Amino acid sequence: MLPSFRSLTTFCSCLALLTASLPNAYAALTISHTRVVHESAKRSSSVIVANPSSRPYAAQAWVNTEADDATTAVPLITSPNLFRLDPGNEQTVQINALPNDLPQDRESLFYFNLQEIPQTAADAGQNVLNVALRTRIKLFYRPSQLKGRPQDRLKDLAWSIQQIEGKTHLVVDNPSPYHFTFNRLIISGAGVSETINAKGMALPLGRQAYALQNVPVTNGLQVTFTTINDYSGTTAEISSPVAQP
Template sequence: MFVSTLTRRMLSYGVATFVLSLQPLTSQAALSISGTRVVIESDQRSVSIIVRNPSKKTYAAQAWVNTEADDTTTAVPLIASPPLFRLDPGKDQQVQINALPNTLPSDRESLFYFNVQEIPQTNDTSGNALNIAIRTRIKLFYRPHTLEGGSVAKLTELQWFLSEVNGVSQLIVRNPTPYHVSFVRLDVMANGKKHLVKNPDMSAPLSERAFELEGLKYQEGMQVVFSAINDYGAYTQPLTLPIQAAR
């Protein structure tokens, strides 16, 4: 409720809001965050993240956690503290993400998002100024501490298939692991040629994800070459795995 009320007030005062997802850290936002993702394990009470103001202006900022749906009504078991703060030029603010008692799945990660909304100050008294309030949004993974291995070590367990649905070729990734996999590169190799998969994004745990391919039929010996993002926001080394025909 606080988020939606604040947004309405900002719009009434001539503040336009924009959302930015960090991958990697964007330069358009005045405030920056000390990472491109957050991981909190189930045996941790909290984790901290630093919000910085490298600009020459003073900003107020709001911080909160929500779901992929990006609404203000779904309850989440993670609270950002402080939820509202002031950042003077060149200053940092430590934001603590506190975990509440919950019934989240114990066999896989759960995905949330950490948000920081800039609230620029204005000296304009005419009411004609339009202030741009940019919201930065990064992924937050709640990870059961009992999960074995690691997200990068499990990448070799991804299974890849090529199928055709209504005349459209699809590259399907089957993710049997308990981890989310965020792709930054996804290529299909066929007959020595590379076919780029456009807009590769993320594969959720214990699920399948389909990526559309243009005019590519299954051939023996096809392979997928991909890189993902690790817990620290770095890119993994390219990994090559075989592609099977969908059954």
């Protein structure tokens, strides 16, 4: 989507490899959201990028797919997509939708990316390493004809135990048109409980599976969970029974 900045993206990707060995590296720029919901009836949505640090930064913003590639076309573009941000300043980045044929019966998932590029001070020596860090947040394209609140559909999630490739999994079937990100997910039964590292979301009109380690498959299993809402808060805790195979 950003061919004019392809070389910059390649450069930033190389620098990103360096950050893997920098456990105390933190992004200097901040974003006003931890997720964005773009309703299809709106021409644009926005995030505010702030620079609370004491040095200027250049920044690049773009939208891509979960695959995190630079070649797949997406129907959302950022404006501006490249800008300078001085210390203490803010920049509003608009996310504009292009004509598209995205599904109208469910949300579509994209990602908003913010790449910060530190500016080299004029008096800096030649042996200075500037590391470019990237922040990546979920961006949900939501058809406006979807009615009701996503959290009202949490009760529709159906949970079961399934054997997948010889291993026991907790499976969730999501009949709703919304993505659900679990903040907390616990399965319990027979006096044993297990907290599940649920990195994968419950996909709209789809199925997600989570491998189990400790909980025995017995009658009376149940899950207790919370999810992240549209405003990055946590939904009320819900408990649901788990069906046996």
